[in-house]
Amino acid sequence: MTAHNTDRRRTTPRPAAPAPGASRRPAPEAELAEVLRTGPFSAALRAALAARGLALHRVQHRLAQRGIRVGVTSLSYWQRGVRRPERPESLRAVTALEEVLELPPQALTRLIGPRDTGGRPPARPYRTLLEPAAALESLLASLAAPADGGLHTVIHYEHVHIGARRELTARDSQHVVRAHRDGVDRYVAIHHGDPGCDTERVRVRGLGNCRVGRIRRHGASGVIVVELLFDGRLRVGETAVLGYRFEDGTGAPGHEYVRGFTYGGGQYVLQVGFDRTALPVHCRRFSRPSATAPREAFADLTLNAHGSVHLVEQQIRPGVLGITWEWE
Numbered sequence: 001m002t003a004h005n006t007d008r009r010r011t012t013p014r015p016a017a018p019a020p021g022a023s024r025r026p027a028p029e030a031e032l033a034e035v036l037r038t039g040p041f042s043a044a045l046r047a048a049l050a051a052r053g054l055a056l057h058r059v060q061h062r063l064a065q066r067g068i069r070v071g072v073t074s075l076s077y078w079q080r081g082v083r084r085p086e087r088p089e090s091l092r093a094v095t096a097l098e099e100v101l102e103l104p105p106q107a108l109t110r111l112i113g114p115r116d117t118g119g120r121p122p123a124r125p126y127r128t129l130l131e132p133a134a135a136l137e138s139l140l141a142s143l144a145a146p147a148d149g150g151l152h153t154v155i156h157y158e159h160v161h162i163g164a165r166r167e168l169t170a171r172d173s174q175h176v177v178r179a180h181r182d183g184v185d186r187y188v189a190i191h192h193g194d195p196g197c198d199t200e201r202v203r204v205r206g207l208g209n210c211r212v213g214r215i216r217r218h219g220a221s222g223v224i225v226v227e228l229l230f231d232g233r234l235r236v237g238e239t240a241v242l243g244y245r246f247e248d249g250t251g252a253p254g255h256e257y258v259r260g261f262t263y264g265g266g267q268y269v270l271q272v273g274f275d276r277t278a279l280p281v282h283c284r285r286f287s288r289p290s291a292t293a294p295r296e297a298f299a300d301l302t303l304n305a306h307g308s309v310h311l312v313e314q315q316i317r318p319g320v321l322g323i324t325w326e327w328e
Contacts, residue, residue, distance in 0.1 A: 031236050041111035042081035043180040048101040062100045068093045084112050135221040142216050150184035151177040153266035164275040166253035168194055172245045179234035186227045193222035194251030201250050208243035258322030266316050272323050273308040280325035285311045289319040
């Protein structure tokens with residue numbers, strides 16, 4: 001079962017006058033400092049452009065003055081998270097952007113490198129986390145869901161229920177998320193049932209601070225994608241607390257539960273509870289960087305007197321976390 005981060009002289013810009021009714025919004029410099037620390041690259045670039053008050057065509061002109069040729073379309077894609085700079089000439093452009101936007105050296109570059117030296121590794125695409133990748137990407141496309149959903153996990157507590165037939169009956173989530181761009185009004189949740197899962201019989205419920213929007217199902221792969229709608233739109237830095245439940249019980253006996261993370265950061269707690277009449281004999285936690293990579297970091301888990309085991313991840317990294325168990 002699968003569900004689904006040498007000192008340079010700087011000139012201080014003149015602060016813009018606050019817009020009417022915007023007093024509760026953090027100052028652009030405060031937003032910039034936070035997102036430069038946490039990422040992702042697209043949000044950091046947007047915040048830097050906003051803090052400096054520069055339009056993309058002005059940035060393009062200043063880059064050209066430094067001998068760097070990059071299109072406005074590419075800059076737009078970078079700040080929206082549609083693409084990220086990877087080619088050598090693109091990475092040189094990012095280094096020049098740091099100078100144009102009066103940022104510390106490596107402030108943007110470190111957010112797109114092979115690892116985030118500030119503690120948040122780069123994101124991983126959904127297709128590297130979930131094995132039925134084509135089905136998942138098709139469902140996400142049908143909802144026009146962007147690769148970057150605009151949200152990062154602050155805390156996620158998940159409770160998976162295994163029934164008397166050894167099947168996954170339900171999973172409950174209590175989830176705290178933070179927006180890293182303005183206007184986010186939904187969270188897209190993913191459910192991947194065990195073999196034999198009847199997606200038409202799987203039910204989704206909003207348990208708190210959200211309501212169920214559009215649902216897309218792919219019966220052959222057992223994948224379900226659902227919108228969980230907020231009451232309003234979040235601004236950068238604002239948080240939302242939501243609770244939701246997938247009710248399944250349609251698949252074959254399971255032997256594991258895994259959760260994929262596209263971004264790093266935040267905390268995750270997974271608890272798996274078993275029916276008292278069907279307890280496993282051995283449980284272990286594991287991780288892996290992608291759905292096809294070998295499992296690693298195995299650790300035994302002790303089943304408690306209430307018939308459950310759990311794991312706690314203090315700092316999520318992009319990849320997969322899970323608990324596996326043996327019945328006999």
